[in-house]
Every structure is written in structure tokens, then in C-alpha cells.
Amino acid sequence: MQKRRAASAGGLFFMIKNVCCFDSSSSDTGKGQSKSSNKKVAHGFHLVEGQSGHDMEDYHVAEYRNKKGRVLGLFAIYDGHLGDSVPSYLKDNLFNNILDEPNFWKDPEAAIRNAYCSTDKFILENSMQLGPGGSTAVTAIVVDGKDLWVANIGDSRAVVSERGSAKQLTVDHEPRTERRRIEKQGGFVTKLPGDVPRVNGQLAVARAFGDQSLKAHLSSDPDVRHIPIDSTIEFIILASDGLWKVMANQEAVDMVKSIKDPQAAAKRLTTEALARKSKDDISCIVIRFG
Template identity: 55%
Template sequence: MLPFLSQSHCYSSTSSESELSKDKVMHQTNMMKAESNFHKRKSTLTTDEHPSPFKKRISRRGSKVDSFERKEQPHKGMVTRYPNEKNNPSSRHFIHGYHLIQGQMNHGMEDYIFAQRRNLDGYDLGLYAIFDGHSGHEVAKYLRNHLFENILSEPGFWENPGQAIKKACKATDDEILENIADSSRGSTAVAAILVNGVKLLVANVGDSRAISCNKGRAKPLTVDHDPEKEKALVESRGGFVSKRPGNVPRVDGQLAMTRAFGDGKLKEHITAEPDVTIQKIDEDTEFIILASDGLWKWD
């Protein structure tokens, strides 16, 4: 992966103690190399000796590493290693890391990342999320500060986590619409809760994505909430989907997704209801990646 191609991403990985130390060193080395390459005025993202699927797009744009401007939030990266909890032997070893950088947009960085380990009610939780803001960072920041608190405090979370997550997302969206004045501001969200290292809950709203890697194969954990795919949903709420202006399907000709937090002026025609998936994490699961569309849609 070329981490400096994405707006933001984070990952979680499970492995043995010896592998953890090795992975940590390798990742930190790669991060330093990426930072070094960032400052080389002559360096390009690909070379003839190492072909890349990104090369055609990069060559067409004439992009170089130094074309990524540093603004409000510079390149950041972090790796954190967690041993299993002594009071919870079923919890597995895992690490998490994150990386974000602003691309070529003229506005400041609007993405926020959440990555935290927490013990709650005897459960060992890994909490991870990407919030990709648009028309401002306020909604993404609010989600970073409040979404997980609302999810974990929702009654019935342990009995029916999928339903509880949907209720918490609705409550959080209501708070955003009440507290953030600008009705054009919004954010996507992809959030993951790792329970004791063996159970994974993933919720997504918008076009940020999550995947897991099992025996070297990528497995999608989310589906983009695309206006063409969910045209019937938009129309059932009184809206329409148009490719004007441009050639990107948009709700009411404005928003390129059918689900988002905030976006008050379009809220009658879109929703913040997430899709929720629950799956078991076993020995075949190598790592999990959450990322905004800055990574997935680079083609």
C-alpha cells in the first residue's frame, strides 16, 4: 500500500508477540521512508522498474509527491501495540495504526480518525473509525467526539448491537442537525468495534469503506451508499438523482452519496442510517483496513 495516496486510513491487525514487534518496526520504517519521499522534489509516485496500477492516472495528471500540499493537518501516522488483557485471556494480541494526509484539494483537511482501546463491562474493545467530512470539518469532528459514546451507551447494545448502532447513529445525527448551524456540512462514517479480538462490528454511512484480509484475500465489509444504486430510496423520500453538473450521480444534483451525517438541507431526501455487519475474527483474519474514498477511488 502507498499510504500517502489516501486522505485517511487506519488498520488493525492480530498476530503473535514476535510478529507484533517485527510489524511495528517495519511499519515505522515505511512511514519514515514515505515522509522522506514526500520532500524529494524529483520523486514520483511510481517508476518504470516498479509498475503500479496507479501509474496511468498519475502520468495523466503529472502528479508528483511534492504536489500534495501540507495545510491544516500535516502527514500523521501512528502504530500502537496491545497485548491481550491479563483479566481477559480470550482477548487476542493486536496492533492498530493510522495515517492521514491532505491531497490536492484547496480546502483544509476535513477528515477525523478515532482509534482507541477500551475496557467496558469486562469486554476488551478496539474502537476505530474514519469520518470524512465535506463542506467543512465540523460534522466529522462531532462524530469523532460523540459517536462511539452514543453507541456504547445505547440501551440494549450487548443484546442487539446492530439495532443499537442504528439507534445511536440516528440520535447522533439529530444532535448534529440541532447543534451545527451550517446545513450544508456533513460527513461519512465507517466505524468498527473489535470485541475481545474475536468479534467485529462494522457500521458505515456514505462511501468510506472497510475490508478484512483473510488468507491473503480482501473481503469487503461495507457497501458504498451510491445515488445510482439507491435511487429508489432517494425518490421514495421526495428527492431525485442527477448527473448534472458533471458526470457524477448526485442527490438533488448536490451530494454524491445517499447516506451521510449532517447535510441538513438534504436530510429529507437522504438518511444517516448505517449498514451494519457482524463477523467472527479467527486465525485466518490477518488485518482490517478502514479508509476514506481518497484511497479506494484512486483509479
Template identity: 60%
Template sequence: MEKFCCFSSASEVVGGQASSRSGKGKSDEGEIKYGFSLVKGKANHPMEDYHVANFINIKGHQLGLFAIFDGHMGDKVPAYLQKHLFSNILKEGELWVDPRRSIAKAYEKMDQTILSHSSDLGRGGSTAVTAILMNGRKLWVANVGDSRAVVCRGGKAIQISTDHEPGTERASIEYRGGFVSNLPGDVPRVNGQLAVSRAFGDKSLKTHLSSEPDIREVAVDSNTDILILASDGLWKVMSNQEAVDVARRLREPQKAAKELTAEALRRESKDDISCIVVRFR
């Protein structure tokens, strides 16, 4: 599955993967360019974010594959997702017939596999936001957790993904037998531990967590300028519109991605910060 990962020996390497690079594909209206930037946070642990950013041609179709995987309690789960999630989405050919079902099945299978291999992968977990660009015309965006996908149409930021936070999914967590803590000075957490309500892995909390993705279909039309995928290290300190404004100002998507991660650092984001910018026009 390494063909889905976009690394470069000339790029700075963080956490075992390239931290910055660009690439491009094609649509009926010209080139589609992308760039990404990954920056390790200030926490005292190795980089736990992983990504996919690449174009592939398969069965006469061009697919743009983009993802951010934000790990917690180790980097083995996001690294595993980086290598295997898209291959599972594509494996049975169902993507061309029923994209929503294909993506949902792959997410479920990945979670089950991660849980069953916890002796090797550990008891940690990962959020995910993924985007599949089909022939430059249609996006299928899915996510679990609080990494986010935002598109720009006519200069306006539109959030595509759903932030899965314990405070907003309290009823589901409590129905599963868990609880949501609300300690002063802290964010809501599942059983006082995890700050997201959906994730891959997290074996000790799985009975109280969901790994079901929210899935959205988005048409890419002449007004669609930019797609941004980023981990919560960016979104904790920057609004959707602020991120879009930066990406629009810098026409090269790699420069835009690097500026977004740099700005998040300037705003004192403490988390790992990962960002992919795709420019359609």
C-alpha cells in the same frame, strides 16, 4: 470523549489531529496492532477527515474502537462525530445485549443532534465507517456513505461495508422527492450536489438522504489477518485486493497505513486520504 481518540504530540498534525500513529491491544492469541495515516488532499479547503483508533477496557471487556469520518462542506460534523459517536454507542450499556440496535440508535441520535445544532455545526455533513472489536473475537462494522471497511481472510480481500452511492440508491432518493444527476464527466449526485446517498447532517438535502447505517457482524477467526478502514480518497484509486496486498506485505500496520496513503497520492487521488490498518495475527 477524548479518551477514544488516539493522538500523539510526536506525530505530524493535520486538520487538528495526529496524522500517523500506531497502538496495540490483546486477544487470546496475542497482540492486535493498529496504525493509521491521514493525508490532506489537493482540494483548496482544510482537512475534513477525522478518525478514532484506540483500545479501551470497560466492564471487563476490551473494545477496539476504529472509525473514519469523511466530512464535506467543512470539518465540524466529522469532528463532532469523532468526539461523540462512540460515547453514545456505549452510554446505555445496550452494546453488550444487542450491538446492532445500540449502533443503529447511536447513528440515528447523532444525525438528529447534528441537524438540530446546524447553527453551530454548519450545514455540511460527513460519511462514517466504524468498527467495534469486542474482546478480539468479533467485529461490528457500520457505515453510512462511501468510506469502506475491508477484511483479509487467507490473503483474500472481503468488503464488509456497503458503498452508498446515488446511482445505486436512486429509487430511495426519488421516493423521498429528490433526483440523481448524471452529468457527463461527473459522478451521479443527489440533486446535482452530493456524491453519496447516505450521510450525517447535510440539512439542505436531508429530506432526500438517509443516515441509516448498514451494520455487519464479522467473526474474527484464525484466518482473519487484517482490517482496513479508509475514506474514499483511497478507494477511488485502489481496489480492495490491492489495499490488502500492501497491508500484508508490510507487517507493521502503521507502515502499511502510511504506504497505502502514499500510494493513493502516487495514483493522483485528489481527495483527503485516511486509512486505519488493524493486524490481528
């Protein structure tokens, strides 16, 4: 991710790991599936390191858990900047924090918002270990193949195909659209020729985890959406901005709607983004329903 002007020096990996949480495989491609309540959920992912002169800063989650008699599909893409420690920490902990919220089953939206906030607070309080960087996030929770909860901060995006029509579920948190809030909090937004708008001339998104030096002017409050999964919902694409910088939502849906294997679909999208000269890290998860 080229969110910050400074080049990444390669962040320190956070030392405290919950080893029971997620598969820590370094594989950049894979797939899986789960069946619950007669509703099949299948996913595939593909991640490609960019050509921006820094180490890979993207992380993903794609797994299923049984909890309280329910089957949860947990999917996420974390797009880091100024090192990989913050997205690495999020990979191992954010979903745990969400599911540990006592009101998750009664009020998932509030639980997700609370967990995003508490996770960001922990990252800031442990910046000596995690470093000065940050990360965007897009997360999706599928409950029993019937309900979809999507949240995001930053510009990684979730796009659903509904009867072949692309619908963006997330909000791209750009500095220009949040200029008033940023300025009210004492910051400023720059727009230099040939560049994108940046918070304090540095960060190209208005919301992110971490980024201690800019936190007074950033938000970690996510946008949250709930989508009932019915017969009109075919699949959802989660991807970092390395894809969306070079591809429109409908283009992405049209490109993979006939590809039934979600791993092949994710790889098709990342390959096309590379062909279109995207230089950023490119991470993509495709989740198919039914």
C-alpha cells in the same frame, strides 16, 4: 472529500467537547496495540490532506477502552464535506453514543443503528453551531479480539483480508443505487457528463450524517456487519474514498499483506494513492489480528 460541489469555507468547531473521550492529537500518523484474551490487536494509521483547495476534513479514531471487563478496540474514519465541524463532532461523540446504548452488549447491531440515528438527529438539531455540512463514516468495534462489528454510511470502506482474499464489509452508498428511495422521498439524482451521480445535483453519496438542506432525501441508517475473528482473518483496512477511488480492494490487500507493521502498511497505502494522483483527503487505518 469532494462530496459537495460547493467548496468548504472551513466549518466551525463544535464547542461542546467530551475531553475524556478521545486523543485529540493532530498527528497524521501513529500506531498502538492491545492484548485481550490472548488475542493481540495492533493498529496503525496515516492521514494525508488532499489537494482539493480546502482544509483537511477527515478525522479518525483509533483507541482501546476497558468496559465491563471487556477490551474494546474502537476505530473510525469520518470524511467530511462543507467543513470539518460534523466529522470533528463525530470523532468525539459517536462511539460514546454507541456504548451508552443500554442494549449494546445484548444487541450490538441495534445499538449501533440507534446511535447512528440519534447522533444524526443531534447534529441536525444543532446545525447553527455545526454548520450546514456533513460527513460519511466507517466504524469498527473489536470486542476482546474475538468479534468485529463494522458499520458505515457513505463511501468510506472497510475491507478485510481473509486468507489473503479481499472481502468488502461495507456498502458504498451511491446515489444511483438508491435512486428509487431518493425519488420516493421527493429528491432526484443527476448524472452530468464527466461527473458522478449526485443527490439533487449536489451530494455524491446517498447516506451521510448532517447535510440539513438535503436531509429529506438522505439516509443515516448504517449497514452493519458482524465478523467473528478467527485464524483466517488477518487484517482489516478502513479508508476514506480518497484511497478507494484509485485502488481496488484486492490491490490494497496485496500491497500490504506482507507488511507486518500496521502503521507502515497504512502509510504505504496512502503514499500509493498519492502516486496515483488521488486529489482527495486520504485517511487509512490498518488493524492486524493475532
